[in-house]
Amino acid sequence: MSAYPVKVGIIGCGVISTAYILGVGRSQSIQVKSVADIREEAARSQAAATGVGFATIDEILADPSIEIIINLTVPNAHAEVSGRIIEAGKHVYSEKPLTVSVTQARELLSLADARGLRVGCAPDTFLGASHQACRALIDDGRIGKVLGGAASFLSRGMESWHPNPDFFFKPGGGPVLDLGPYYITALVNLLGPIRAVTATASTGYPVRRIGSGDRAGEDIQVETPTSYSALLTFVNGARFTLDASWDVWKHQRAPIEIYGTDGSLLVPDPNFFGDEPKISDKGGDWQPVDIAGFAFGERNRTLRTGREVADHRAVGVVDMAVAIRRGRPHRANGELALHVLDVLLAIGKSASDASAIEIESRCERPLALRQGTDENVFQ
Numbered sequence: 001m002s003a004y005p006v007k008v009g010i011i012g013c014g015v016i017s018t019a020y021i022l023g024v025g026r027s028q029s030i031q032v033k034s035v036a037d038i039r040e041e042a043a044r045s046q047a048a049a050t051g052v053g054f055a056t057i058d059e060i061l062a063d064p065s066i067e068i069i070i071n072l073t074v075p076n077a078h079a080e081v082s083g084r085i086i087e088a089g090k091h092v093y094s095e096k097p098l099t100v101s102v103t104q105a106r107e108l109l110s111l112a113d114a115r116g117l118r119v120g121c122a123p124d125t126f127l128g129a130s131h132q133a134c135r136a137l138i139d140d141g142r143i144g145k146v147l148g149g150a151a152s153f154l155s156r157g158m159e160s161w162h163p164n165p166d167f168f169f170k171p172g173g174g175p176v177l178d179l180g181p182y183y184i185t186a187l188v189n190l191l192g193p194i195r196a197v198t199a200t201a202s203t204g205y206p207v208r209r210i211g212s213g214d215r216a217g218e219d220i221q222v223e224t225p226t227s228y229s230a231l232l233t234f235v236n237g238a239r240f241t242l243d244a245s246w247d248v249w250k251h252q253r254a255p256i257e258i259y260g261t262d263g264s265l266l267v268p269d270p271n272f273f274g275d276e277p278k279i280s281d282k283g284g285d286w287q288p289v290d291i292a293g294f295a296f297g298e299r300n301r302t303l304r305t306g307r308e309v310a311d312h313r314a315v316g317v318v319d320m321a322v323a324i325r326r327g328r329p330h331r332a333n334g335e336l337a338l339h340v341l342d343v344l345l346a347i348g349k350s351a352s353d354a355s356a357i358e359i360e361s362r363c364e365r366p367l368a369l370r371q372g373t374d375e376n377v378f379q
Contacts, residue, residue, distance in 0.1 A: 143260030273312045336366060
């Protein structure tokens with residue numbers, strides 16, 4: 001096959017598929033050939049709307065020109081669909097989570113290893129400019145030895161604006177499993193794997209009321225905790241507190257704060273690729289960190305709130321494709337995704353069992369990106 005662009009396919013044509021198609025479209029290294037969905041009409045509509053090819057699931061799996069398939073199905077289908085992709089002889093890149101259980105994840109990675117194929121998984125936001133700039137500061141010793149820190153993602157929830165928010169408040173939902181992958185992945189990129197977890201949880205409101213769409217005014221019974229507090233102990237000895245809640249109206253806490261022997265670091269929201277980190281040298285004033293020398297920090301998307309953010313979704317697939325060609329490890333890999341899943345599920349188990357959980361899985365810190373302003377940083 002020719003070196004570039006690497007042909008990719010997409011299975012799953014929900015809302016998130018548009019972001020991936022746009023992200024892939026910005027790359028010179030990969031190209032979406034076709035999309036498929038169990039609902040063929042959804043795939044045909046998305047293909048027509050975005051100018052890519054349509055295929056049935058069987059056709060996309062059998063297409064010899066497609067090397068990587070992006071799995072954007074619902075989480076409960078991730079293990080089955082990713083397994084089919086691997087059985088078809090193709091590399092798979094999955095939207096988060098990798099699977100819904102650690103056992104499924106291990107089986108998937110074993111299957112891929114036996115076939116000589118790769119597994120990748122979102123999130124890839126840790127490859128963004130702000131997070132790579134923070135990684136460089138830590139690796140260069142700018143804040144000394146990392147002792148600990150705090151991470152928080154706190155809001156009132158999404159029932160006020162999401163027309164069908166039910167699944168967020170059912171078993172398998174909740175803030176940890178929904179947004180936790182971004183935060184835990186960012187922390188593992190910065191500090192390495194996590195050794196142990198202790199957590200508590202609560203439910204702030206037993207009923208939520210839908211605030212928009214055709215179901216506005218309808219009540220939802222909450223069936224999963226909506227607030228968690230956890231203590232994360234890293235293999236390197238650092239200790240972090242993690243607070244995740246959909247019961248908070250307003251707060252002033254930073255997404256991630258890191259405390260070292262020589263200073264402190266404020267890390268931007270890991271749900272996005274950009275924004276400005278800040279560093280303090282031994283108690284000095286906060287100073288902005290220049291991220292201009294790192295790739296994937298440009299603001300290119302406007303949120304419903306009007307905020308401009310950097311959203312470079314699919315750069316993890318780009319890195320995976322380049323890594324395949326160059327014979328090196330890719331960064332948003334299956335081992336990282338398995339470890340993140342292990343930690344997230346351990347937070348829930350620790351909270352429900354009122355016990356400390358030792359994390360069995362381990363992973364390597366992803367390779368840091370060299371400085372540069374485009375996808376050539378992957379070469």
